[in-house]
Amino acid sequence: MTGESTAKVAFCTGCGSMSASCPGCGRTLDPPRFCPTCGRRLTVAVTPGGYRARCREHGDLALD
Amino acid sequence: MSRANYRNGMPGDTTATPIRTTVTLSAPNRGRTRPEPERPAIESGDARRRLRAAEMALLDEHRLLTGEELAGLAELPDQWVTSLAALAHQVRLDWCGPEVEVEGILSAKTGGCPEDCHFCSQSSRFDTPVKATPFLDADEVLQAAEETRAAGASEFCIVLAVRGPDERTMQRILELVPMVQEKTGLNVAVSAGLLTDDQARRFAAGGVHRYNHNLETSRSFFPNVVTTHTWEERQDTCRLVRDHGMELCCGALIGMGESDEQRIELLVQLQELDPTEVPLNFLNPRPGTPLGDGQPVAAWEAIRWIALFRLGLPGVILRYAGGREVTLRELQSMGMTSGINALIVGNYLTTLGRSADEDLQMLSDLRMPVGAITGVL
Numbered sequence: 001m002t003g004e005s006t007a008k009v010a011f012c013t014g015c016g017s018m019s020a021s022c023p024g025c026g027r028t029l030d031p032p033r034f035c036p037t038c039g040r041r042l043t044v045a046v047t048p049g050g051y052r053a054r055c056r057e058h059g060d061l062a063l064d
Numbered sequence: 065m066s067r068a069n070y071r072n073g074m075p076g077d078t079t080a081t082p083i084r085t086t087v088t089l090s091a092p093n094r095g096r097t098r099p100e101p102e103r104p105a106i107e108s109g110d111a112r113r114r115l116r117a118a119e120m121a122l123l124d125e126h127r128l129l130t131g132e133e134l135a136g137l138a139e140l141p142d143q144w145v146t147s148l149a150a151l152a153h154q155v156r157l158d159w160c161g162p163e164v165e166v167e168g169i170l171s172a173k174t175g176g177c178p179e180d181c182h183f184c185s186q187s188s189r190f191d192t193p194v195k196a197t198p199f200l201d202a203d204e205v206l207q208a209a210e211e212t213r214a215a216g217a218s219e220f221c222i223v224l225a226v227r228g229p230d231e232r233t234m235q236r237i238l239e240l241v242p243m244v245q246e247k248t249g250l251n252v253a254v255s256a257g258l259l260t261d262d263q264a265r266r267f268a269a270g271g272v273h274r275y276n277h278n279l280e281t282s283r284s285f286f287p288n289v290v291t292t293h294t295w296e297e298r299q300d301t302c303r304l305v306r307d308h309g310m311e312l313c314c315g316a317l318i319g320m321g322e323s324d325e326q327r328i329e330l331l332v333q334l335q336e337l338d339p340t341e342v343p344l345n346f347l348n349p350r351p352g353t354p355l356g357d358g359q360p361v362a363a364w365e366a367i368r369w370i371a372l373f374r375l376g377l378p379g380v381i382l383r384y385a386g387g388r389e390v391t392l393r394e395l396q397s398m399g400m401t402s403g404i405n406a407l408i409v410g411n412y413l414t415t416l417g418r419s420a421d422e423d424l425q426m427l428s429d430l431r432m433p434v435g436a437i438t439g440v441l
Binding site for chain 2: 015016028029031033034043050
């Protein structure tokens with residue numbers, strides 16, 4: 001796990017930039033592609049009924 | 065990011081189940097669609113004559129339209145799109161019947177593809193958000209097939225982002241196909257790129273009932289969007305699929321900058337290949353790809369081309385595929401009465417779709433029966 005200083009930074013899950021509300025990345029039909037905590041690319045498996053997005057540092061990401 | 069949280073926090077945990085999600089659709093592309101060609105002014109009498117001639121050819125003479133006839137219909141002004149759609153729907157019912165074929169698809173190996181298809185986020189040549197991931201394990205593939213069956217589908221397609229299958233990939237696919245068939249009862253299709261004659265033979269012998277290989281666009285436009293292989297190589301694979309007795313699924317991608325004439329050219333080229341199924345994709349511009357700054361096709365224009373694809377390919381399974389949510393938005397049900405008779409349910413390869421429940425409700429509202437593996441549900 002990364003340290004607290006990293007965990008408090010929000011990254012855009014669409015483009016990975018250091019912003020939680022990145023203009024132009026509000027695509028509703030895309031799964032998250034970047035970890036919101038560290039900005040790393042996520043490993044994403046899209047299935048017919050859902051998706052799984054996993055950061056190698058922070059585990060599975062859930063959006064609810 | 066207040067709505068985000070982690071679960072199963074241990075890295076490498078493989079027990080996590082895929083997370084179901086409800087997609088809220090907005091209107092992100094309102095007022096921002098691909099420019100359309102200027103079409104000639106056509107008198108209403110002339111428009112009606114063209115439509116009547118097409119109706120007679122398709123419903124009375126039961127023959128295919130020529131490229132010239134299709135080009136004449138493609139010229140009709142916007143106010144005639146509903147007439148094109150109505151004729152296309154009658155043609156679909158007459159040639160194919162009322163059933164709708166429902167399919168689920170799975171990207172079993174994502175990203176890292178050496179090819180440079182300019183519309184694709186899975187090419188290793190472009191800096192896109194999609195991270196390359198290895199072949200999913202058998203349990204993950206089976207779980208996705210179960211999700212597909214639970215959504216009322218009869219078809220399941222295993223898709224791999226590759227130029228063509230290497231020997232290891234061939235063996236994995238040939239293991240998975242009978243496994244999925246036995247566990248779920250679904251018809252299993254495969255999409256794994258360009259094939260050799262021997263690979264096509266082995267897939268056919270291994271129970272692959274349908275193989276997907278898209279032309280995507282016409283021969284004349286293809287070099288604008290793919291440079292790492294040729295249109296003719298794709299055509300060769302399509303022919304091998306048919307030669308070895310598999311059903312051919314050969315799709316199109318509309319909205320990459322091709323002209324009306326090039327779309328008609330593609331329709332005629334598809335007529336010559338005579339596929340069982342044609343998945344109709346609309347460009348959903350992907351960040352980082354050469355077409356990432358493109359604009360989606362306008363909804364009304366998409367309805368026009370759905371109808372024209374049905375009129376050009378009256379007997380095929382014409383499937384709603386990628387981009388329909390972004391392109392058609394509120395007109396998705398109209399596409400079902402404009403020639404479509406199949407859809408991909410749920411999510412796509414790297415992007416999300418609307419829920420299976422929404423699609424099944426739409427079909428129920430339209431009184432369209434869902435085709436089952438042995439009959440109709």
